[in-house]
Amino acid sequence: MNIDPTLQPTITKAIEALASVCDHAQARDRAGFSKATAGPGHEIAALGPVRWTEALWDYAGRLSAHHGRQLEKAGVLEEQDVARLQAFANRGHASPVIKTDWLDVDVIEGQQMLIASINGNRNLVEVLKRLPDSEAYRPAGSGRLWRISARFAFAVSGSTDEYDRMSPLVDAFIAESEAKATPEDRLLAHQGPLFMLDENKRTVSFIAPYDHELREVLRGMENAWLVKGKSWQAITYTARLNSAGVEFVDVVFNRYGGKATQDAMEAIEAARTVAPVYVEPEAPSVAMTEVDGRIHIRLSRADKAMVAAIKEIEDRKYVDGAWSVPAHSSSFVRLIHASERMPGAIGLKEPAEKMRDALLALEAADPVAARNRGYFPTISLEPQANGEKVAVTMSQYVEIWVDGLRSLPLDRRTYNGKSWIVQNSERVFDYLARYFDKAHEKQNYPAWGDEAVNVLRRHIAHLRSVSATAENEEIAKGPGL
Structure with missing residues (x-):
């Protein structure tokens, strides 16, 4: 063993002292383990x-050394004990694997309690979170x-x-608890969906890990929904207290063995005859x-619908709760057209216009400055092969x-992921210039369109x-007179 056996009693005393006073800095600051070391x-x-x-x-030993001065001030350790711990902690140590998934019985502040290390059972964790803090923490x-x-x-x-x-006491301790449990206690500790009445008295909800089948049940429902918590292991499923919301509650009862607390059940039964009120949502700005x-x-x-309209614009991005698109008029032409096709996105049309x-006014007044600032797209040509x-x-x-x-014949154009490679012929570029010119006409000949056609011409x-x-050179090579 790396540790000096004579140091073991000191480490044991230190860890027990830290655990006995640590309340995760809820009431006694600088007492017990630190935030980073409290769990292990x-x-x-x-x-x-x-x-x-x-x-x-x-x-x-490292934990004891880390809190050494704190323990010395509390009178738990002597100065020489702290010095020995710190000398030990300066050596290299590998991080430990702490055993999990075990049960024990211990006396905590005069009360016999079940101690459980739970690694992956999310349903059990959600049950324990549901219990009063004085009963499970x-x-x-x-x-x-x-x-x-x-x-x-x-x-x-x-x-x-x-x-x-x-401990050999674990199973007997659990069995005695089971024998004394009241119907109310059993309901609260139900390992499955348990609907509880929300503070607003208008909804009921339960917390459980994400379930794909439940998500499919919710799809299309306007009176029941889910909200992700800190992780996909803690999803809040909520239903409004009306006849439509109760449909979701019944699915959970029948398919997933769900239950409800007494006040939640009374509210659910009363809601079966309450017609849902559909309120037209306020138009987004x-x-x-x-x-x-x-x-x-x-x-x-x-x-x-709005998001679908925005997604029709290439090179769009979503950053910090806002969509970003290139600042050129062609982006807004597409956005306006999309909003006209989608009534739900009509709120985009006026600001887009x-x-x-x-x-367009900026492009017309100073097209060079507008181009240099990236306000409209440009086209460039580079010979190949x-x-x-x-x-x-x-x-x-x-x-x-x-x-x-894309309207060019396949044998005259390809795309390499960055550029279009086209046949270098007068016929091809004359076709493109006429195509672009006609397309720009529909947009009242924006400056960026004129510039692109000029590049082609x-x-x-x-x-x-x-x-x-080349023709003149061929003539010059002809037979002399």
């Missing part, structure tokens, strides 16, 4: 020194160690058959701001440009110049 500290204290492995002894405030009173020790029965018994060449769209509440008109092909690259996705490129002029030069 209480677990090894509950296991007891006789069950500590070599790694646990090492860890207990975690001494570290969180973690897998629980202390359960004699009144509710029976709550673990049926869930802990494979748990190790650290839309706020738009421009930052660094992107428009940020913030909705007052989630709306499926205003933003589009403002950007010895000039036989040209890479057509767009700074931003523009649907009408992509449609034009300049390339056409270049091709004609090259062709004319």
Whole structure:
């Protein structure tokens, strides 16, 4: 063993003292374990020194040294004890594996209690969370160690058959608790969905791990829903107290063995004849701001149709509760068209139109500045394969440009993930220029559209110049007079 046996009594005294006063900083600050060490500290204290492995002894020694000055001030340890612990803790130690899934019986503050280390049984954990704090609690405030009173020790029965018994008293302690349990206690400790009446008196709910089948039952229901807690292991399932909400309650009763507390059951039965009141939700509002060449769209509440409209814009992002799209008028043309097709998204149309008109005015007044700031898309051409092909690259996705490129014959265009590779011919670029020009006409010839067509036409002029030069060279090579 790495630890000096003569140091073991000091470590034992330190861990027991820390565990006896630690209340997870709820009332006694700087007493007991720290927030980071409270969980494992209480677990090894509950296991007891006789069950500590070599790694646990090492860890207990490090914990004792960590709290050494605190224990010295409390009169638990002498100065020389703290010095020895700190010398021990300066050596390298591996992190321990602390035994879990076990039951024990111990006396806590004069009361005999069941001690349970629960690692993966989320249903049992939710049951224990449901019980009064005086009857079941975690001494570290969180973690897998629980202390359960004699009144509710029976709550673990049926869930802990494979748990190790650290004491021969465990099964008898649970059996005695089971024999004394009242119907009310059994209901509260029910290991399954237990509906409870919410504070608002208008809904009932229960907490349980996420269940896909329950989620499918809820799909399409307007009077029952789920909300994720800190994790998918703690989902709150809620139903309104009306006839539609009770439909979900009945499914949980019949399919999942659900139950309800007495006041919740009375409210559920009374709600069976209450017709649901459907209130038309207030139309969501839309706020738009421009930052660094992107428009940020913030909705007052989630709306499926609105989100669907925004998702029709390429290069959109969702950051910090707001959607972000490129700040060019083509984005807003798509957004306006989408909102016209989706009545639920109509709230996007007016602000989108205003933003589009403002950007069009900026483009018309100073197209160079607008382009440099990224307010509208640009197109660039780069020769490929010895000039036989040209890479057509767009700074931003523009649907009408992509449609034009896709309308070329397959043998004259490909896409490499970044650019369109097209045949470098006057016929191809003349077709694209006419296609783009016609598409831009429908958008009142925005400045970015004119610029793109001009890029294509300049390339056409270049091709004609090259062709004319080649033709003249051929003539010059002809037979002399």
